[in-house]
Amino acid sequence: MEPDERLGLYRTMVLIRTYEESILREYHADKKPAFDIGAGLIPGEMHLSAGQEPVAAGVCAHLTADDAVTATHRPHHFAIAHGVDLERMTAEIFGRVDGLGRGRGGHMHLFDPATHFSCSGIIAEGYPPAVGQALAFQRRGTDRVAVAVTGEGAANQGAFHEALNLAALWKLPVVFVVEDNDWGISVPRSASTCVTSNALRAGGYGIPGERVEDNSVEAVHAAAGTAITRARAGEGPSLIEVHTLRLWGHFEGDAQGYRSDLEGVPGRDPLPTYEKQLRAAGVLHDSGDITVASIAAQARDRVEAAIEFAKRSPEPDPATALDHVFARS
Template sequence: MDKETRLGLYETMVLSRSFEEAILRDYHADKKPNWDIGAGLIPGEMHLSAGQEPVAAGVCAHLSADDAVTATHRPHHFAIAHGMDLKLLAAEIYGRETGLGKGRGGHMHLFDPSIHFSCSGIIAEGYPPALGQAFAFKYQGINSVVIAVTGEGAANQGAFHESLNLAALWKLPVVFIIEDNDWAISVPRDASTSIRSNAVRATGYGIRGVRIQDNSVEGVWDASRTAIEKARAGEGPSLIEVHTVRLWGHFEGDAQAYRDDLESLIDPIAAYANQLETDGILTHELVQHIAEESKNRVDEAIEFAKSSPLPSPEDVEKYVFA
């Protein structure tokens, strides 16, 4: 891997983390002293992806805006890595008229046709629409691919298995990604899944499956390069499972009393920074510079969101039908 690529991966992860730290701050800022999920600048459930940035950065480094991504209820890292406009993303999270969905969607329902991005709040149910995007690309003779993301809990859903079979059968240009963060909300992987690696399940559908054990952004980059090239070449789908880490709660406000692994978690961004410093690619100054650049972009986006108007109640019935 060349230096620019490695730096790019780092920058993408930092931008995503920086964005989510800002969301985290504003989400909790005005929910005190009595915590109310529906109160404040950012109401509702909030699923942040801190720790899982290597998956999104590694995969999306191979994509252009012509490629599609269907993400999950925890979508920000993929949205940012795939190049979503931070202002439109932030404005949607803050429920503003200027947001991606004009405040009708929220953080689990982000739709950006300019980069073929969508996500679903229902476990595993983002896979089937991904098949349709892939089908359309193939039918239209467009050399684009679709990245379909779920968590490891979703691999026990029917939609997951139906989708793998159909994508394999029709040789659709899809790369299925499983973010295994060990926890389906509070249920550990060992209590939900009968096998240790979901990559094995790919074999059952006659497609290639790999598992990346160490949340390594370069490992993800490498595996997804192969899978994406294969999909673009018309050789059908692949499955990549990444053993990643959920640094924060399932949602904000989740006290995580059920977790016994919090002490042992490794922050993949700090770990990658160390690695890049050791390899002479990052310096302390560069780390500072990238952090500042990211913060500036994020601050600008959050400012845009906060200064944007809320949607007007009179318009609530707009957009039910085209």
């Protein structure tokens, strides 16, 4: 890869991590002394994607705003990598009227027509809509693609298999991405899934399948590049499974007593790992115009501006509760 491409991946990963750390701070700021999931500036569940940045950065580097992405209940990394407006997304997470869904959806139901991005709290829900988007792209004669993301646990859902079957049958321009972070909430993959890799399941539908190990952003970038190029050329769908990492709990407040791997998790953090690689290659430096510190500072400025935007945005008026629910004829 060219140095600029590698720097672009690193910038995206830093922005995602900075965002997740800041949302973590705001989420917990007023939920003490006893944790109350309904309290505070950001009430409700919160699923953060720290550790999974390489998947979103590597895949979305090949996409444009005309391509579609359907993500999971852990969506922020893909939303950021795909270019969803940071301020409006943050306002939505805070439940404010300037949010993507006018504060109605929250962090698990982000919807952005400008970038064709959506997500859902329902397991494997994004796969069938991505097939529908890909069908529309195909019938319109465009080279646009749809990317559907889910977790390894969701690969056991019927929607996963139905989507792969139709996409393969109709040779649709869709790329299926599975994030294997080892845990389906509190259940290890080995206790729930009969195959060692969900990439093997692609063969059952006659489409290419590839598993990317080591949470490597450049390996994800390479695999996604092949799959997306194939889809744009009208050659049909592909499946990519990435062995990634969930640094934090399934949700905020998760004590993670079920995890036997917690002690080694910090050493597998993909951000310092990639930073070390780029330093060794002479791509990242501590002096000059582009430094580790300047990239981090730019990310902090963007994220803090988005959080301030969200806090300034008013909460929805209860009298408007039924607005924006139904389309008007």
